[in-house]
Amino acid sequence: MGPETDLVAQLRDYVAPAYRGSKMSVWHKLPITRRSAVFILLFLGNMGELRVLLTKRSSRLRNFPGHVALPGGKADNGLESEWMVSRREMHEEIGLSSNDDALAKLGISIEHITLLPSYLSRTFSCVRPCVGFMKFSNEGDVETTIASKLNLVLNPGESSSIFSCPLKDFLYPVVDEPAREALERVSYNMKWGGIPWSLRSYTFLQNNPNEVEWLKHIKDLSASEDEELGEELDMSDKGRITPPNMTPLRSASSSRSASPMRSTSLQPKDRKGKQDLSSWGRLGSRTDEETNEKIYDVWGLTANILHDLSEIVYARDRVGKRQIGEEEMIYCLYEFGHLMQQKERSDAEVKLIHSSNSPASSESAFGFNSILPEEEFSRLKKLYKL
Secondary structure: OOHHHHHHHHHOOOOOOHHHHHOOOHHHHHOOEEEEEEEEEEOOOOOOEEEEEEEEEEOOOOOOOOOEOOOEEOOOOOOOOOHHHHHHHHHHHHHOOHHHHHHHOOOHHHHHEOOOOOEEEEOOOEEEEEEOOOOOOOOOHHHHHHHHHHHHOOOOOOEEEEEEHHHHHOOOOOOOOOHEEEHHHHEEEEEEEEEEEEEEEEEOOOEEEEOOOHHHHOOOHHHHHHHHHHHHHHOHHHHHHHHOOOOOOOOOOEEEOOOOOOOOOOOOOOOOOOOOOOOOOOHEEEEEEOOEEEEEEHHHHHHHHHHHHHHHOHHHHOOOOOHHHHHHHHHHHHHHHOOOOOOOOHHHHHHHOOOOOOOOOOOOOOOOOHOOOOHHHHHHHHHOOO
């Protein structure tokens, strides 16, 4: 074992804060149709580093087509826990069994480590991240065991690619140290409807020489899918792919990494003032503008969740010094704003999805202050101050 597994052991002690000091997450307070869960599957990479498994969503999906995401989805019924939802969805998307006994027969185990607080998606779902660690009893023959027995298969209706990244690369900008594999890391402080918000992007090579062998063997469906759909998806789904209209609170903080996978002549550099967010996360993958290599773009909610987890794991002394997740915000929207109470999105929710807080907006522009009491809106602004 090693220092990274020691960090996993420490992570078992993490207890996610809930709203208003409650012992139960706001996730359980909401209607079933508003409950979603994702599984953060951690495992050790070739160099003993903690890696996280990610998927690229099928471009045929109605919501967030082509985005890079964590395996997960919506609850089916009120009896499903967060763990049950995320494990079921992971099985449906990539074929990783949700039956622990079946995995044990293969010498594989997935330990349920901890839960993170709930997050608010921009489509007004409550997303609960479940953190698990996959390990193998036959450490000396891991690649053979996984490749031949685990039989991971992508569901073409759900996912088109599967890959992994070092968890620590998502720690930026808390610690601005060289990335292990990330090509570029960008972090914006934004406002969404008047509430401070973070928008982050982390890009990785698709053809990654450091990828674990058992993921390299899985057939990638994205090439044929993108070729088939071409630019048609870009035009018809542009509104769903791009982030909501949010305004930067300050310039971007950006790091360009001199990764071992790239030419050493490419030195890290800062990029500031990038204001056009319309191309972020396009299809979840694109071609790097400098090298013409195909890259994955991990951005939005997925990037925020992984950034927060990396902070909990690698910068534990910071835990409790800032608000992680949106438990308090979701509670306020539900209790005082009367949002997220029905299956269908309300008119107010639709307005907030597209709300802006630009300097040109008038004071009467629709934001969270339009549906929340002034006291609660001010409390949230202070709570989530970046």
